[in-house]
Amino acid sequence: MHITLRRGAALFGLFGAFGLAQAQDVHLARNLAATCANCHGTNGQARGDMKPLAGVSAEKIVAMLADFKSGAQPATIMHQISKGYSDEQIKLIAGFLAAQPAGK
Amino acid sequence: MNHLNLGRRHWLGAGAALAATSLAGCAGLSASGPTIGRVVVVGGGYGGATAARYLKLWGGNVDVTLVERNTDFVSCPISNLVLGGYKQMSDITRGYGALKSVGVKVVQGDVTAIDVAGKKLRLAGGSELSYDRLVLSPGIDFMAELVAGLHPALDTGRVLHAWKAGPQTVALRRQIESMPDGGVFAMFIPKAPYRCPPGPYERACVVASYLQQSKPKSKVLVLDANPEITSKKGLFEKAFKDRYAGMLEYRANAELKELSGNIAKLEFEDVKADVLNIIPPQRAGDLARSAGLLNMNNRWVGVNWLTMESTAAAGVHVLGDATFSAPAMPKSGHMANQHAKVAAAAIIQLLKGEPVNATPVVMNTCYSFVTGREAMHVASVHQYDTTDKTFKTVPGSGGVSAAANQIEARYALSWAENIWADSLAL
Numbered sequence: 066m067h068i069t070l071r072r073g074a075a076l077f078g079l080f081g082a083f084g085l086a087q088a089q090d091v092h093l094a095r096n097l098a099a100t101c102a103n104c105h106g107t108n109g110q111a112r113g114d115m116k117p118l119a120g121v122s123a124e125k126i127v128a129m130l131a132d133f134k135s136g137a138q139p140a141t142i143m144h145q146i147s148k149g150y151s152d153e154q155i156k157l158i159a160g161f162l163a164a165q166p167a168g169k
Numbered sequence: 170m171n172h173l174n175l176g177r178r179h180w181l182g183a184g185a186a187l188a189a190t191s192l193a194g195c196a197g198l199s200a201s202g203p204t205i206g207r208v209v210v211v212g213g214g215y216g217g218a219t220a221a222r223y224l225k226l227w228g229g230n231v232d233v234t235l236v237e238r239n240t241d242f243v244s245c246p247i248s249n250l251v252l253g254g255y256k257q258m259s260d261i262t263r264g265y266g267a268l269k270s271v272g273v274k275v276v277q278g279d280v281t282a283i284d285v286a287g288k289k290l291r292l293a294g295g296s297e298l299s300y301d302r303l304v305l306s307p308g309i310d311f312m313a314e315l316v317a318g319l320h321p322a323l324d325t326g327r328v329l330h331a332w333k334a335g336p337q338t339v340a341l342r343r344q345i346e347s348m349p350d351g352g353v354f355a356m357f358i359p360k361a362p363y364r365c366p367p368g369p370y371e372r373a374c375v376v377a378s379y380l381q382q383s384k385p386k387s388k389v390l391v392l393d394a395n396p397e398i399t400s401k402k403g404l405f406e407k408a409f410k411d412r413y414a415g416m417l418e419y420r421a422n423a424e425l426k427e428l429s430g431n432i433a434k435l436e437f438e439d440v441k442a443d444v445l446n447i448i449p450p451q452r453a454g455d456l457a458r459s460a461g462l463l464n465m466n467n468r469w470v471g472v473n474w475l476t477m478e479s480t481a482a483a484g485v486h487v488l489g490d491a492t493f494s495a496p497a498m499p500k501s502g503h504m505a506n507q508h509a510k511v512a513a514a515a516i517i518q519l520l521k522g523e524p525v526n527a528t529p530v531v532m533n534t535c536y537s538f539v540t541g542r543e544a545m546h547v548a549s550v551h552q553y554d555t556t557d558k559t560f561k562t563v564p565g566s567g568g569v570s571a572a573a574n575q576i577e578a579r580y581a582l583s584w585a586e587n588i589w590a591d592s593l594a595l
Contacts, residue, residue: 090526092514095227099510100532103503103588104580107226112590113583141570141577142534142548149532149550149566 094157097150101158110168119165126159204232206301206520209290211280211456213237213265216306216488216505219592221273223513226594231517234274234298236290237265239335242593245365246502246536247585248334252342253375254383255541261334261585267594283460285482302516305462305479306488306505307454308333309364312468315450318428323449328428332364332448344444345376350384352443355433357425358393359450362469364490364500366400367547369393369448371537374405377413378540389417390442392435394424400499401537401547401569408539408573453491460485465493474553474560475525477512486512495560498551499533506592507531529553531560536581537573544578545570 090096098109101118105111109118118126132138133147150158205228210221213235221235242263250256265275279293289299311330313320322328331341345354354376358369373391380387398405398419409417425447427434432441452458452468462470464481471480471493479485489505498504508531515525532550539545549567551560570577589595 090524090528092227092518093526093528096510096514096526097530099223100507100530102510102591103506104534104584106587107591107594111587113586114579115583115587141580142546145548145566145568146532146534146550147566149552149563150530154530 094161097154098158098161101162106168108165109162110165112168117168118162120167121163123156123159123163126162127155130155130159202230204230205517207232207299208234208302208304208516208520209298209300210235210304210306211237211290212306212308212454212488213239213242213275214306214308214489214505215502215588215592216308216490216509217304218242218265218268219506219509220304220306220486220488220513221268222271222592222594223510224516225272227513228517228520231520232274233272234276234300235265235268236276236278236280236292236298238277238279240277241265242589243334243338244502244585244589245332245334245368247582248331248338249368249372249375250538250541251334251338252331252345252372253379253538253541254342254346255375255379255538258339263589263593263595265593271594273594280456283456283485285460285485288484300484301520302484302486304477304486304488304509304512304516305456305460305491306509307456307491309451309453309490309500310455310458311449312452313449316425316428316447319425319447319449322428323447328445328447330448331446332368332451341444341446345379348380348384348387348443351386352384353388353390353441354380354444354446355390355392355440355442356446357423357433357448358391358395358399359448360394360424361399362494362500363448363451365535366499366501367405367535367537370398370400370405371539372446373417373419374408374413374537374539375541377417381413381416385416387416389413390440391417391419392423392425392433392440393419393421395421397421400535401545404545404569404573405537405539412539451490453487457487457491462487469493474511474558475527475529476515476519477508478515486516488512495551497549497562498531498560499535499549501533501535503535503588504531504533506588507533509592527553527555529560534584536577536584538578538581539573542578543573543575544581545573546577546581 111117130147133143224233244261282291329341331337377389462481465471470487477486488508490500518525534548547569554561
């Protein structure tokens with residue numbers, strides 16, 4: 066649990082000020098990232114044809130999702146899913162996944 | 170509440186004989202230090218398995234027991250490909266062994282009674298489990314009584330639903346394989362809500378795809394109680410027209426009223442077929458009903474979306490298809506997995522006496538095959554609305570495929586591999 070707390074604290078340091086409500090829940094980034102796991106694997110450790118996200122830099126994940134949202138990067142499905150998350154939520158997800166060890 | 174009280178009396182009535190085995194007695198010391206609480210999860214499908222896995226992943230010293238009736242996990246998603254002969258049962262079957270290796274106690278058995286007030290449940294055979302929090306992921310059961318003659322036909326196995334993957338899937342595949350060339354496969358779709366909105370239309374396509382190859386003079390008759398196709402409408406209409414014209418006939422507002430021998434009776438006509446595949450009207454699983462949790466239309470379980478806790482019984486969290494859905498939230502395996510993560514996070518906080526996540530998010534993706542090798546999707550993202558206390562889809566997000574294709578078929582199979590691994594700790 067200490068590890069999780071430290072990771073949460075580091076995240077908020079990295080990405081600066083968020084709303085107080087969000088800052089109160091140190092597990093928010095973990096919970097948000099878990100919504101990606103059905104396709105991208107637990108903690109982003111994907112299998113098969115899905116893109117692994119574990120250990121990918123937060124900046125890169127944020128940029129990819131921004132491009133999906135804007136349409137700059139064409140997609141089969143991510144242009145639709147990315148629009149369901151706020152930019153703040155995407156930063157939290159990216160920070161969490163970046164901190165995960167790459168999969169098997 | 171009457172149901173709960175009845176359940177309690179029933180439990181207490183038999184209680185004197187119960188002293189014997191307590192499976193819970195050997196629980197509690199799996200991780201170092203004392204457990205922060207004991208959670209029993211009943212039902213090892215997409216919802217229950219995920220809840221058990223994530224309670225261990227996120228909870229540390231939570232004592233987790235998963236009770237499941239079957240020896241293995243058999244996936245409903247992808248099971249239509251087994252009906253078409255494109256996949257085997259082994260492709261959609263996975264074990265519970267990996268969950269055991271991450272510290273989940275897996276008990277194969279049937280729950281016969283739940284004592285909500287006493288926080289205990291009993292298994293067939295008489296052993297009991299006590300809990301601090303209970304998670305029920307009971308799936309769906311059928312309201313066969315709404316169609317005259319359906320109950321005995323389902324009970325004897327003469328008519329198959331194959332809406333729970335397993336022996337029914339195998340048996341329906343056999344019926345389809347035994348059809349003569351020139352035979353009729355007739356499927357009946359119940360009024361929504363039912364498990365897996367696009368599933369029936371996918372099944373119609375995949376069966377037609379098989380018949381086109383193997384028995385090209387055959388017919389697929391799709392009789393839908395709904396006024397229109399309930400999911401991916403435009404894409405399925407296109408598949409029916411472009412790929413299966415002359416073979417597949419779709420009829421809306423065609424509700425099955427009665428089954429008499431081999432004849433399915435609609436309001437104005439009788440249908441005879443070589444294979445009758447009847448997907449019956451549905452409600453939350455029997456376990457939720459016997460626990461007195463069906464407080465929405467006497468059919469589904471109302472839940473607090475921040476915790477997935479039943480609004481009918483404190484300390485009981487209900488996941489997946491059994492819940493009374495939030496607006497535009499599908500009853501799907503993917504969504505059950507997402508429910509489970511909301512519940513797991515909340516249960517850990519509640520056991521620690523800490524506040525739960527006030528802004529949960531869930532999302533859904535459902536892939537459907539239109540042939541053995543082409544698929545398409547529908548996706549949605551649901552954010553919690555603090556004013557209305559429910560999940561709502563985000564305007565402008567989500568949607569369906571531009572067209573069914575082979576790339577999405579690869580993604581569909583990869584989706585399955587990843588969600589099975591995520592849910593079962595594979």
